[in-house]
Amino acid sequence: MEATVSLETAEGNLYTYVVVGGGIAGVSCVEQILEYDSNAKIILVSSSSVVKEARSVTRLTKTLQDFIVVESSLKSFKDVHQSVDVIHDHVASLDVDNHILKTLSGKEFRYKKLSICTGGRPKKTPFCLDSPLLLGIRDTESVHNLAKRIENAKRVILIGNGGIATEFVHEVKGIEVIWVIKDDSISSHYMDAAAAEFFVKSKINCENGEEKAEPPENSNNPVKRQQYTLSSPKLTEEKVEGCVEPGSALGPDWHRDLNLKGLLGKKNVEIIYETECCNVTLRGSEEQKQWPIYAKLSNSQIVGADLIIFATGVLPNCDWVDGSLRQEEGKGIFVNASMQTSANDVYAAGDVCCADWKWAKHWFQMRLWTQARQMGLIAGRSMYFSHKNTDVNHEESEEDEPDFCFEIFSHVTKFFGFKVVLLGLYNGQGLDPCKQQLTLRCKKGVEFIKIVMVDGRLQGAILIGETGLEETFENLILNQLDLSEIGGANLLDPDVDIEDYFD
Ligand SMILES: Cc1cc2nc3c(=O)[nH]c(=O)nc-3n(C[C@H](O)[C@H](O)[C@H](O)COP(=O)(O)OP(=O)(O)OC[C@H]3O[C@@H](n4cnc5c(N)ncnc54)[C@H](O)[C@@H]3O)c2cc1C
Missing domain, CATH: 3.50.50.60 (FAD/NAD(P)-binding domain)
Incomplete structure (x- = not known):
């Protein structure tokens, strides 16, 4: 050294x-x-x-x-x-x-x-199995290793529901992905079920060929707005010798320049909700001969694959x-x-x-x-x-x-190729679920906006797509202006120029 x-x-x-x-x-x-x-x-x-x-x-x-x-x-x-x-x-x-x-x-x-x-x-997998078919994603080396293994794979099991898992599902091609998540919607660390559904409908189902391709960005498809109050809490590299420590965590562009492509002609994603992986075994018994590695799930299913990827934080x-x-x-x-x-x-x-x-x-x-x-x-x-x-x-x-x-939580990233801005208590974190008023605006395949209000004041927002609303909403969260008279629905009315309104 x-x-x-x-x-x-x-x-x-x-x-x-x-x-x-x-x-x-x-x-x-x-x-x-x-x-x-x-x-x-x-x-x-x-x-x-x-x-x-x-x-x-x-x-x-x-x-x-x-x-x-x-x-x-x-x-x-x-x-x-x-x-x-x-x-x-x-x-x-x-x-x-x-x-x-x-x-x-x-x-x-x-x-x-x-x-x-x-x-x-990375959190260690809770299993005693030490196999190269059981992978985590953390640093440059682990990602290159993953890309190499994907090249010869037809099916992977992905365990985890954070940003890394979400990005992986978006980036990988030519492979069947069995995505096992313990929550009832994808990317639950970042967004609630409604925003997750926007991605599932806009991207995952389309890529699986279940729905038609998305309309172009300037399409005149109707913008849907919806308002609801929460009634239950539910909605809510080179190594140093002798050193086994990882390198730096990758940034959001971890998949850039990587060819994450499997052996199949197209990608197919199956999401298994509210399920955890209880055990992992290598090919063994008569029933478990087709795939090199198997995951036993909490819903009693046993699923085989070429690889199991752990992205559990x-x-x-x-x-x-x-x-x-x-x-x-x-x-x-x-x-x-x-x-x-x-x-x-x-x-x-x-x-x-x-x-x-x-x-x-x-x-x-x-x-x-x-x-x-x-x-x-x-x-x-x-x-x-x-x-x-x-x-x-x-x-x-x-x-x-x-x-x-x-003063305010703010983060910008990309999911499934969409710009995603998260502001304040965008998932109602720590707020009384019964007091939250949520308003959504959604144009499938183009944009999704969710705002969280309590007593007429803006507490958080998720902005997906090129909405141009981040600055205005950041200000409204910071200054806690009483918006009762305007109301959430008007705030998201695409015909109302809210920037102008608050000037
Ligand atoms: C695959 C992946 C995708 C991600 N995507 C996103 C994303 O889209 N958006 C986002 O905001 N965040 C993302 N993250 C999280 C983000 O990368 C981390 O939050 C961030 O990089 C943390 O930076 P850090 O400097 O604290 O730690 P790290 O980047 O982990 O750096 C730690 C450094 O410490 C060194 N080190 C560790 N132990 C020792 C030691 N004992 N002695 C000497 N050196 C040591 C390491 O080598 C490394 O250089 C992602 C993470 C991963 C793994």
């Missing part, structure tokens, strides 16, 4: 800033420190040989930013950021009292300010921190709104951390690249100012007010 650069410049390996992890959170943290001080003495330690950088950042609203994630080698990152020392190694332990990090290869680094951005690792990657920082299994390292952990001079950001401050009413934590970037930037800012203040003999700064980006 080699350091990409010499450490000669470090005084006895003492660095002002040490950042662990080259994912979007770690890189954003480094870049933020450099914004304030381009000569800052920083070391970036990463067990992956590639880093993830956010590029082409476009501001869509006050809090919503679209960007692409670019992957580059540690070496080229160093070429661009000359003052940063970049080490390809795996951090194995932390001594918070003496401000020392130790790596698997036996190196030691002393820090003044440390940021832990070690992301997450991630767990924060912080086991190596031991008990030196306040953390909880499955939740991660607790941080305040300045990304400070429970130990002096130690910060954490991204998938590894747990947002432990009083959240604004319309914000919540979700392990997404948008939040990883925001948290990384804030960690960098806090580290810089904390160091600057210590330098001039000030007390360590008190926790700041949460940054404006934590």
Whole structure:
């Protein structure tokens, strides 16, 4: 294992800033420190040989930013950021009292300010079977492995109902997909049953040949609006030697440049709702000879396939921190709104951390690249100012007010090729189901809008397609304007120019 650069410049390996992890959170943290001080003495330690950088950042609203994630080698990152020392190694332990990090290869680094951005690792499958036919999707290597296996496959079983599973179903071609989900609608982490149905009807059924192709975007098909009140809660790379840790999580473009194509002429997706996978076995008995691997489902079905893909989410990657920082299994390292952990001079950001401050009413934590970037930037800012203040003999700064980006949950992504914007409590998260008034506007194959209102005030929205409404709705959630007189239906009337209305 080699350091990409010499450490000669470090005084006895003492660095002002040490950042662990080259994912979007770690890189954003480094870049933020450099914004304030381009000569800052920083070391970036990463067990992956590639880093993830956010590029082409476009501001869509006050809090919503679209960007692409670019992957580059540690070496080229160093070429661009000359003052940063970049080490390809795996951090194995932390001594918070003496401000020392130790790596698997036996190196030691002393820090003044440390940021832990070690992301997450896929949840292990609960089965004892260790087989290459049982795959998870997490990093570049796992995705290339998946593409290779798909090439020779006719059928896969997909287990999981998050963003990765949804994207997989959209991207894969020429294969039969048996999608096993424990919920009663797809992508339930992101959307409710109505929005999920938009995708199933617009895309999945069409691709299965059950419905005709969609009309062009400018078609005059009627726009359907519907209003309802909830009556039941129901609606609601290169590896470091000896290191088994994953590389950075992929970004939303993980499938770009990948050929996820199986052996069949067309794709067919079958969704098995409200079902879990209880066991996995390899080809064996008389009845289980057709396929190389079989899944036993909670509905008693036994389904065979060429591959089983697990996309059941991630767990924060912080086991190596031991008990030196306040953390909880499955939740991660607790941080305040300045990304400070429970130990002096130690910060954490991204998938590894747990947002432990009083959240604004319309914000919540979700392990997404948008939040990883925001948290990384804030960690960098806090580290810089904390160091600057210590330098001039000030007390360590008190926790700041949460940054404006934590005022409202906002996220933009693509599902099945549609732009998807999620704002505020878009699924009614934490709201009394009986008080929520939901209004939908849907033009099949073109757009789907759902707004959530309580007492005439907008609480959240899902915007699918090119709706152009994100800024207006973000403002309405933030300022909590009383919209009782206008009503949800008018708010979504395509003939009413609401931007103009609120100007
Ligand atoms: C397939 C897939 C698709 C996704 N799609 C989307 C999407 O569409 N939209 C979205 O918003 N989010 C998506 N996500 C989630 C998103 O990628 C993550 O939330 C985000 O990348 C987290 O960034 P991070 O920097 O916190 O962690 P990571 O990207 O996981 O980076 C962690 C870094 O830490 C390093 N590391 C780990 N342990 C150590 C150690 N002990 N020592 C040294 N280095 C270490 C790793 O090598 C890596 O460089 C997706 C995730 C996956 C897996």
